[in-house]
Amino acid sequence: MKRVIKRLLLLVVFINVFACQSQKESPIQRIDKEAIKTEVIGKDVQLVDVRTPGEYNAGHIDDAVNFDLSDRTTFMKQIETLDKDQPVYLYCLVGSRSGYAAKILRSKGFTQIFDYSGGYNDWIKN
Template identity: 50%
Template sequence: MKNILLIALFMLCISCNAQEHKDIQIIDIQTLKTTVIGKDVQLVDVRSEKEYNQGHIDDAININIADQETFKKEIQKLDKTKPIYIYCHAGVRSRRASKIMTALGFTNIYDFKGGWSAWNRQ
């Protein structure tokens, strides 16, 4: 029980840190549907290639966060001045990716809360 409480507290702290950063906006599935789907936007799936190949949101490109050096190299090929939408399976990896992207100079990051898990349930 104590471990579960510690994990929950840790997840809450991570979530709050992402929401406090002015360059990172947390968005829900409805916002994703209305502002991303069918539009010409930068949509990045930060899960593994295997996860991506098992299913992903249409038009998303895959840049795996697991290898941070490769992630940094590949993510910088995108336009830092345009909005960028990211997601993972449930939100932990996309939060980590958001923080890295902020450090790299991205200023308009939208992190899809719930990620592929939420999208796949709809």
């Protein structure tokens, strides 16, 4: 009987540890057009367009830098130039690639990642 109680107690502790870890705030936050307008435009921030160079050259937001996510090797080198302790704003065309890029940045230790979920298509919409 004592053995069963010990195992149950251990299970409860194990579940509580993992439950607490999952409640930590994620460094990735999804943002919208209004946030880009108020927090990014005209400000000195790390704004990264993860689309291809062709897409970027056809139009981009403010002073965004182009780190092409489809060129994984170069992308990984380029993100090393960013300050991990400062906010990084990401966008792509509609939000898929920037979401993936945000996960990469999180895995590399970035602490404040903002993913513009609407992407460039939302940006150019009236």
